[in-house]
Amino acid sequence: MNRLLIASLDRFGPLREGVRERLSECVLTSETFEAGQVILPAGERSRLRLLARGLAVKQTMLSDGARQIFGVATPGDLIDLAGLFAVTDYEVRALGPCEVRRLDGRELQGLLQDQGSFLAAVCRAVLTEARAHRNGMISLGRRSAAARTANLFCEIYWRQKTLGLAKDDRCAFPAVQGDIADALGLSVVHIHRVLRALRDDGLAVVKNGGLQILDWDRLAALGDFDPQAFRPQTDPEVEPPVKPAPSRGRRS
Amino acid sequence: MNRLLIASLDRFGPLREGVRERLSECVLTSETFEAGQVILPAGERSRLRLLARGLAVKQTMLSDGARQIFGVATPGDLIDLAGLFAVTDYEVRALGPCEVRRLDGRELQGLLQDQGSFLAAVCRAVLTEARAHRNGMISLGRRSAAARTANLFCEIYWRQKTLGLAKDDRCAFPAVQGDIADALGLSVVHIHRVLRALRDDGLAVVKNGGLQILDWDRLAALGDFDPQAFRPQTDPEVEPPVKPAPSRGRRS
């Protein structure tokens, strides 16, 4: 029953024999889904789900009703990695009939126990990178040139701000127009036009290797900016119980 | 000296005290780079590099000379995660003057020792997902509608083929045109045009929930398809010498 799961993880570099054994002792529950059904909703934690049969897509619905699909999952794929250390930022939907196996119970708990380990931190770092990539895909796939640019500027500023590297409404941004173009999938000429528009509209200015935010609210709205997309992927809720956390309510 | 590194990893969820100590015992070498210099070339292994000062971009040069930037790195970012378990698929270039600290030596070796652990496998799985996302960003940012579609079809077929799920030139693909559109950032109408073109040119056909590849070579060329982008991120070179796994026959 767990053969597929172990084989799947094994693809990524052979597991130690001990780990393999512990995994094979885990309980797997199996679920099936029809085409179009949501296998895993966005905004949830999730342990370890393996697509055993069928095809599924990872996708996000945007605020304007548009949708961006980030990838197609094939059998053997772990489809809820994003939910391991935080709530998922995308949902998984069955393309055709699917079978999904879920690993849960205490055994898994053990395997994930060392949340404080070096590898766990690296994992979270990679998850953070992947999430930023998804934001990039949304920009490239579904946002206008102005919105992409605004989103990028918000990211640049917000990240440096949270590090204490921004003074007032300014931060470093030593990029030439060609760099911005290549980040946003646009041409240099068009970037220049967008930049001028942002300046004329009093939203933001790029000059002398710096970025100045003139109107954060309007810029963030234009770029549909979500700081979550760049926050380190950690969910306080599951951190090892250092102190008895005051039970914060949680609605489904 | 290691304060920043530890703080950086700590952002992703507090490290255990022991790990923190071991990290603080590691030797860090520091390098500085000028604007425009390549901090980390593509195609290399890399251990753990931390951007300590300045801004840098992660980018790939495409075969046609175009470039796609995947993200901007700010101080505190680990910039070579992709090189941990395999060779990097992108390069890192300094936007402005940068300082980079590198962790090497045997100490780190120890922290990464348990390559066979569950978390290591999860790490690699996430790295694989991130890499697939980068391929998506290249498609969305720098490839024509036809090329994107071809690339997606190659992915769909190739992945199922390697799993033994494709028979001859056919594989499952129960997607409607709207799904393809939302994966590629295009409109349904245009997807339909592209699909017809691919069919008329004898490259590939989508019908009845299946995908049929008519001319793999031309399709792969059109889509600039790189199987590497979807292979599990493992570099045989560094796998711990386990006993030869009971390899069940598996043809490519």
Place this chain on the structure above:
DNA sequence: TCGGCCCGATAACCTAGATCAACGCGCACC
């Protein structure tokens, strides 16, 4: 049996953004 409704298929038209071309400025280098 008759609607809805989803999906594929086309056609007509429109626009965001690309491409091409030209110019100016600052600056390193000879």
Place this chain on the structure above:
DNA sequence: GGTGCGCGTTGATCTAGGTTATCGGGCCGA
């Protein structure tokens, strides 16, 4: 002091792909 050259700036033109609208078939439920 010239002379490239990288970069920003701008205008003119072109086109890939979006938008809107319409039609037909398959399917399902009343």
